[in-house]
Amino acid sequence: MIEMNRTVFAIACVGALWFAAPGWAHHSFAAEFDENKPVKLHGVVTKMEWINPHSWIHMDVKGDDGKVVNWAIECGSPNTLFRRGLNKNSLPEGTEINVDGYHAKDGENKANGRDVTLSDGRKLFLGANPDADK
Amino acid sequence: MTVRFVGIVLLGLLPAFGQNWTAPRTSDGHPSLEGIWTNKTITPMERPKDLGDKAFFTPEEAKAYTQAARQRNNKDQRGGGVRDVLYAYNDFWWDSGTKLLGNMRTSIIVDPPDGRIPPLTAHRMAQLQEQAEAIKIRCKQPGCAIANSGQMSPSDKPEELDLMTRCISFGTVVPMMPSAYNNDYQIVQGPGVVAIDTEMVHDVRRIPTDGSPHLPLSVREWIGDPRGHWEGDTLVVDSTNFKGETRVRGGDENLHLIERFTRTGPDTLLYQFTVDDPTAFTKPWSGEIPMTKTEGPLYEYACHEGNIGMKDIIAAAKADEKKAAEQAAGKK
Numbered sequence: 001m002i003e004m005n006r007t008v009f010a011i012a013c014v015g016a017l018w019f020a021a022p023g024w025a026h027h028s029f030a031a032e033f034d035e036n037k038p039v040k041l042h043g044v045v046t047k048m049e050w051i052n053p054h055s056w057i058h059m060d061v062k063g064d065d066g067k068v069v070n071w072a073i074e075c076g077s078p079n080t081l082f083r084r085g086l087n088k089n090s091l092p093e094g095t096e097i098n099v100d101g102y103h104a105k106d107g108e109n110k111a112n113g114r115d116v117t118l119s120d121g122r123k124l125f126l127g128a129n130p131d132a133d134k
Numbered sequence: 135m136t137v138r139f140v141g142i143v144l145l146g147l148l149p150a151f152g153q154n155w156t157a158p159r160t161s162d163g164h165p166s167l168e169g170i171w172t173n174k175t176i177t178p179m180e181r182p183k184d185l186g187d188k189a190f191f192t193p194e195e196a197k198a199y200t201q202a203a204r205q206r207n208n209k210d211q212r213g214g215g216v217r218d219v220l221y222a223y224n225d226f227w228w229d230s231g232t233k234l235l236g237n238m239r240t241s242i243i244v245d246p247p248d249g250r251i252p253p254l255t256a257h258r259m260a261q262l263q264e265q266a267e268a269i270k271i272r273c274k275q276p277g278c279a280i281a282n283s284g285q286m287s288p289s290d291k292p293e294e295l296d297l298m299t300r301c302i303s304f305g306t307v308v309p310m311m312p313s314a315y316n317n318d319y320q321i322v323q324g325p326g327v328v329a330i331d332t333e334m335v336h337d338v339r340r341i342p343t344d345g346s347p348h349l350p351l352s353v354r355e356w357i358g359d360p361r362g363h364w365e366g367d368t369l370v371v372d373s374t375n376f377k378g379e380t381r382v383r384g385g386d387e388n389l390h391l392i393e394r395f396t397r398t399g400p401d402t403l404l405y406q407f408t409v410d411d412p413t414a415f416t417k418p419w420s421g422e423i424p425m426t427k428t429e430g431p432l433y434e435y436a437c438h439e440g441n442i443g444m445k446d447i448i449a450a451a452k453a454d455e456k457k458a459a460e461q462a463a464g465k466k
Contacts, residue, residue, distance in 0.1 A: 027299040027443040028220065031279030031289060032450055035216040051440030053301065074443065076227040079333065079433040080315040083229060102219050105450030114212075114222055 026053045026077070029102075033112045037103035041071055041111065045095040050078045050088065057113060059097060073099050073113040090124075097124070157367060157397035160323050165367045165397050167321045167328065172428040173310060173405065174231030174317035176203040179421075181241035181249030189249065191238050204232055216280060229315035236402070236424045242311070245408075245420040254384050258414040262384060276458035277451040289451035292444060297356070297379060299444055301437035306334045307357050308373060308382065308391055309407040309421065319425070320432050321395075321403075328362055328369060333432045341371055348374050356380055358391060369395040385414040401427040 043061035057073040075081070091097075096119035101111035116124040157165035176199075181188075191199060207230070211222040235242070241249035254262070272278065273286040281287035281296065288294045297303045306313045316333040323329075326344035331337075343362040353359070357380065358373035371393040378387035394406040403425045410418040 025220070025223070025282070025443075026304075026437070027295075027441075027447060028280055028282045028287075029443075030216050030219045030284075031281065031287075031447040032443055033219050034450075035219045049440070052435050053437040053441060054443060056440075056442070076223070077315050077435070079435055080227065080229045082433065084226060104446055106446060106453045108446075108449075110446065112219065114218065 029074075029112050032074075032104060033102040033110075034105045035102060039099070039101055039103045039111050041073075041099040041101075043071070043097065043099075045091050045093055045097060046070060047093065048088065048091045050082075052079075053077060055081060057091065057097070057099075057116070059099070069109055071099075071109045071111060073101065073111055073116070075113045075116070155399055162325050164323070164364055164369075166323065167369060167395055167397060167403060168323055169403075170318060170320045170428050170430040170432060171403050171425040172231075172317050172319070173312045173423045173425045174229065175233060175235050175242075175312055175423070176200065176207075176231055177235040177239060177242055179242050179311065180251060181243065185240050185249075187248065188240055189244075189247070191234065191240055196234055196238055200232070200234060216284075220280070220282070220284065227315075229317065230312060231317070236426070237422070239422075242421040242423055243419060244422050246417065251383055251419050252415050252417045254414060255412075255416055258384060258386060261386075277455040279447055279451050279454075289447050292448065295444060295447065299447065301335060301441050301444075303337060303356050303380060304334045305380075305382070307332050307337045307339065308376070308380065308389075309393060309409065310405060310423075311421075312423075316433075316435055318428060318430075318432050320430070328371075331432060333435055335437045336435050343369070348372075351375060354387065358389070365394075367396060371395070382409060382411070385409065385411040388413045398424065403427075 041059065041061050043059040045057060045059050047058040049056040049058070055075045055078045057075060059071050059073065060068050061071050062068050098115075098117040098119070099111060099113055100115035100117075101113055104110035118124060160166045160168070204225075207225040207228065209224070211224060212218050213222070239249075243249045243251060246252055269285075269287060272288050277288065277290055278286045279289040282298065287296070292300055298305065304313060305311070306317075310319065310330075310332070313334060318333040320331040320333075321328065322331075326342060328341045328343055330339045330341070332339070337357060339357060339360055341360040341362040343364065345363070346361065348361055349355075349359045351374070354375050354377045356377055359375035360371050360373040362369055362371045364370070371391075373391040373393070374389075376387050376389045380389070382389055382391075388411055390410040392408045392410065394404075396404045396406075398404045404422065405425050406420065406422040408418055408420040409415070
């Protein structure tokens with residue numbers, strides 16, 4: 001058997017490893033967001049966009065200087081979120097949320113939504129119940 | 135056909151015989167494959183190495199494996215650095231299933247008997263090595279990005295990004311393999327044609343069953359040129375004319391894919407496939423998935439529509455180039 005090095009293996013698997021390893025985003029989040037720039041945002045939802053391939057939450061965040069900046073947070077596939085029970089009423093305008101993610105590399109006010117927590121501490125993107133059949 | 139393969143087919147048909155069940159028919163007398171089917175599962179594509187030659191789980195092993203897989207998929211995946219950005223998402227994001235396939239196999243691959251994809255040919259390995267070297271050299275310059283594979287990849291223009299990022303195909307159609315989410319397929323039949331709508335990226339395969347030949351080899355398709363025929367109650371689909379970029383596990387444009395669809399019960403559709411790509415793999419390999427009926431509807435997944443990520447990836451590469459140019463200018 002011919003041993004593959006890591007890079008060749010990666011090339012061999014582009015578009016193929018996808019089906020074997022569910023922990024992959026549609027496109028590379030690491031190409032889009034900077035692992036050296038973690039962000040923690042607190043603010044209110046201004047809009048939720050149910051668009052393919054990934055949904056986006058828009059939120060107003062007040063900075064230390066009192067200035068309000070609108071951020072866009074990239075989230076999961078709308079089809080999956082919908083099947084998980086989220087819908088257009090789940091995050092109404094004005095909902096207070098905390099976001100834990102990484103800043104976009106191009107410097108725009110965008111981040112990935114690694115964790116989205118409501119003001120009462122409930123996590124929006126809780127994992128599915130490991131004991132549940134779905 | 136090998137004895138093993140016949141055995142597998144018969145095993146798949148057993149429930150049908152047991153219940154004296156006959157597949158419903160379409161107006162032209164063929165079995166109806168129509169409906170919405172899912173292949174989501176925690177059964178791995180390849181058998182984990184520690185399971186050796188064990189092809190089937192016992193009920194106890196299945197229970198333990200299922201529990202471990204569910205916990206693994208739901209745990210906090212954070213590991214620091216780039217891993218957090220690439221992989222730190224739990225099962226709320228994904229919909230890759232929580233159950234093993236009904237056949238209780240330890241892998242989707244059934245042949246070779248070790249349940250693993252055979253090695254690539256030396257020729258194909260050299261080709262991929264050459265591509266990898268070219269990328270490595272290019273990525274010594276700024277403007278590269280970390281691809282889904284975790285490796286660097288050029289990102290100067292959309293054409294350099296992989297098919298998945300470009301919303302062209304997700305590798306879930308040929309062969310029909312489960313992925314992270316949207317593992318739903320709708321089959322509709324008409325006289326002389328079967329169509330399969332794949333929820334992931336909304337790919338539709340239109341399979342003529344009218345005896346028409348393949349397109350000339352000069353015409354290449356992302357998901358190949360499928361032609362179907364009936365062998366008894368089984369729909370056999372033969373696909374050729376692939377573009378090399380589709381890459382099934384390192385495969386190339388010479389992929390010849392043979393798929394078999396057999397109704398085995400009111401809620402089951404046995405899907406079997408063989409990947410025959412002699413220039414890429416040292417031998418053919420086959421897999422099978424008993425798909426199950428699922429509640430609809432299929433949702434639209436018009437991936438191009440809001441593919442902001444692709445624009446952001448290219449913008450990130452441009453920002454990287456700009457920063458490098460500024461740093462170089464500052465040094466002068």
